[in-house]
Amino acid sequence: TQLLEQSPQFLSIQEGENLTVYCNSSSVFSSLQWYRQEPGEGPVLLVTVVTGGEVKKLKRLTFQFGDARKDSSLHITAAQPGDTGLYLCAGVWGLRSTLTFGKGTMLLVSP
């Protein structure tokens, strides 16, 4: 069973602060996805990373894929209350075609 660890589990910050959340595995990912799930909703895909060292930006969100493709990070600049939600990473290993999800990081941004 492939394990995917996310940290921190919970993060509570004030509007305007910066933050980084992490996703780690002991195995090499074929690809990795980040999703955000708002309360009462299903997860929504934010980004897919495939290449080691890859950096992708989505407005105030910056996603980085580790050089060895075993880890990823999500950095949010100047967080806003609308960023509140559960951030999930999900990875694919080897020849598997289905995703394995981490437990997620619950982010709360207060005004």
Place this chain on the structure above:
Amino acid sequence: ETGVTQTPRHLVMGMTNKKSLKCEQHLGHNAMYWYKQSAKKPLELMFVYNFKEQTENNSVPSRFSPECPNSSHLFLHLHTLQPEDSALYLCASTNTGELFFGEGSRLTVL
């Protein structure tokens, strides 16, 4: 019209009831999934259907019975559930491996 629609959004049932969850996708995808989301646990993959054929059953108890009559519709039939089956059940569809989720059906088993 949202991409993936799940009904009902909320369901309360007793352990002896029979109920069904429905998922419909309007995205033209060929693969559909059922996931279970419980507190403090990762999303658990339950079933995968590709072109209406079940391609994965992740050791799910037989009290959960999926049905996929066509590529746009997916059902999860529920029978003799246990309180620990209370969770958010999410449907997703895809053609590329990037999942499009519905809003989920919140199930409470009394």
